[in-house]
Amino acid sequence: MTRRALIVLITGLVLWPVPWNRAGAQEPDGLAVAAALEQTLTSVIEKAGKSVVSIARMRRDRRPQPLDPFNPFRPDQNDLASPEFVPNQYGSGVVIAGGAGGNERFVLTGYHVVLDSASTGPVGQQTESRLFVRFADRRGCEAQILAADPRSDLAVLQLDFEQLGLKPAEVPALPLPESTELRKGQLVVALGNPYAVARDGSASASWGMISNLSRRPAAGLQSPVDEDQPTETIHQFGTLLQVDTRLNLGTSGGALLNLHGELIGLTTALAALEGYEKSAGYAIPMDAGTRRIIDSLTQGYEVEYGFLGVRPENALAGG
Template sequence: MLELDIRFFDSHRSPVMCRVAPRWLRYRSSIRFCFVLVLTLLLLAVALPVRAQEPGALAAAMAMEKLLIEAIERSQQSVVAIGIFGQTGRRRYVGGFGRARSGPSPPRPELADVPDRFGTGVAIGERLILTNHHVVLGDDEDASNQAGPSWDTFIRVAGHQQWLLCKVKAADPRSDLAVLEIDAQESAAPKLEPIKFADADQEVKKGQIVIALGNPYAIARDGEVSASWGIVSNINRRVSATSREQTERLQHYGGLIQTDAKLNLGTSGGALINLQGEMVGLTTSVAATAGYETPAGYAIACDAVFQRALAALREGREVEYGLLGVKPRSEFVANGAEPPGVLVTSVVDQVPANRVLDAGDVITHVDGRRLYAPGDLMMAIGRRAPGESVLVRFVTRTPQGPRSLQRPVQLNKFPVDGQQVVTAPRPAWRGAHVDYPRAVPAMVSFLEDTLPSHCLEVTQVDPDSPAAAAGIEPGTLIREAAGRSLAGLRGSEIAMPANFREVVDSREGPVELYIRKPTSTGGFERVVVGVAAAAKEDQDAAAGE
């Protein structure tokens, strides 16, 4: 202890000695108390947040769990299990106590029956279901495709205790989409709850949490679909065609959502939803193929291209895609003198692009979208319908050097290969079904280097019709109707089916067509197509009155 010796004198001037401690030592007990108090407060300041983090982390996890549960509850009633059964032969099913039995196929599968093929579907109407083309029509080399009528497609809905028979209303192999409709004989079928789609313009982002609802390994035969969750791993991905795929699909060029959500065999055609329970993708490429797992699953993004195809399919119509009419290959310039893009190696004759592009031009943009490879060009053009115009930016060579130009080009129709289902085709005119030229895949070789875009093509002729009586046959090209050229109407460079109907629908009597038959060795000729006998009787009766 420190002390001070202080000497002073009393009144008698005698020296007096005393010891005085410093003031801070005199208050040492108070100082010690304050020190302990401050130390305690510091410890509490550190300890309390650590303890507070424990219930906070749990609350965050429970909030996340609640979001997942609510999203699934909002959407799971809109997702159904699909089972495809053979009409003939013997089908394996599970009997009592898990014993496998077999027997003849009954008219309707029993609840425990295991389907021959299976997948998932998403309700888009009270009796309409969206799924993948390959789920209901199989792979290109699937032998079961050849016996379409011998297979029945059923769905199972949660809460309904029987399989429901469905028919394919429309199917498009290029988008890998198909729409089923509950058969009219299923009068007791419950009304399906259509799923809610996310905004087509709302971009899906990497890292976004998503939930996959599906029918893995046909386990959802009771209608209760299974759920898995993960994140969006990437966007605008492309997948290569498998050895079984011969049909060219848009997914081979991009537009797929990649996710790490677990997608087992059978989840194709299922819903990929966000945390709001809105559908952002239709699962199409599963993560389990041929008995082993791969690290990624894919879904078709529900973007504007998807919505355009869906709008046609739900009405039973054909999905149509644009065709530019060029043969492309990648063009990368190492020295940077020209921008990379898609090199035009040749242009099909008699298409609008032929008046704008030449062999050797490099296409760099379509509608402002940057191109780097032929797949980018296929996606950009495939997004649009025939008859629409796209803005093409390209680099062409001139005597003064490379020059960048931008021109609008009207599109023809892309010929889709594969098995299409169309239950609401364009109505025939006097027995002639008219479409864009080169619309039929069988005509591709016939029109390989020339696509007469100023003409329309007859794809089918009804027997015993006025068109058949006039000698019109499938493959016939129509250039004029009633003396009017089919190209140039309504400002269109190409002939369009709507132009043809505009000209002929107002004519009640015989109509003259300027045509060229596929078997003809000469040029175009004029034929007259009369009216059907019943229509002529009605006209004569009206004239008599």
């Protein structure tokens, strides 16, 4: 069912005649049903939007933009911290809690969003790009990669809280659910930074439903941020959620929420590469495997994968 069909269904509920001959029966008011759904959506967006950030990625060798002689008061286009700064590479992220007692704050995003950016290790000084994270209250700070896992396309960023002007506990985080029971047709809300329009920190919202489970992207799709990034991940084996929410470039690393405001997935803009008008998207589900990966990354560890050690051979070949 598409979003248009869902709107038609809700409209039908509003206009549906109430039978007069059902004595004592309390029929639901169609308008009240629509208003309740609207209230649920706005509440989820308002609360979760505080924990969704925009990420700007700038190459260190970026050519400075010349000053506009006709508008000397125009903000500096070379200032990464300026809301007017328009990055060539951008994405989204979700604030999560970690550390002892869950008092630390990190940003969870897609690995391809922050590829070749500064890390907390000594190699970070040699990287090609800088990262800047902006929050819904327009505060912002630079960030570095704490740990990343290319195979799951996940990365965890460490924030500069001194530059941000806040303590970690003062930054609202989206909790990771202990378990998620996902179904086709389940309504979802997506928050992200499409085309860098949310670079001021206010995440853009869309909604739809889960179209399918355990999907894999079309073969040959490359990263929406960096064409040189390898595309072979564990998601090629069919781990992704398919949603009918349009996830344009820049929504990678954004939040996919259920109507309870729980983080059930991390959005990715892979489908946008097939055509800008396709109303489809993918998300990495927050299942037990993903939560295990995130737990390792927030501790700064490399994610370990087990291998069976079996090699296939042709049983019909003569020996």
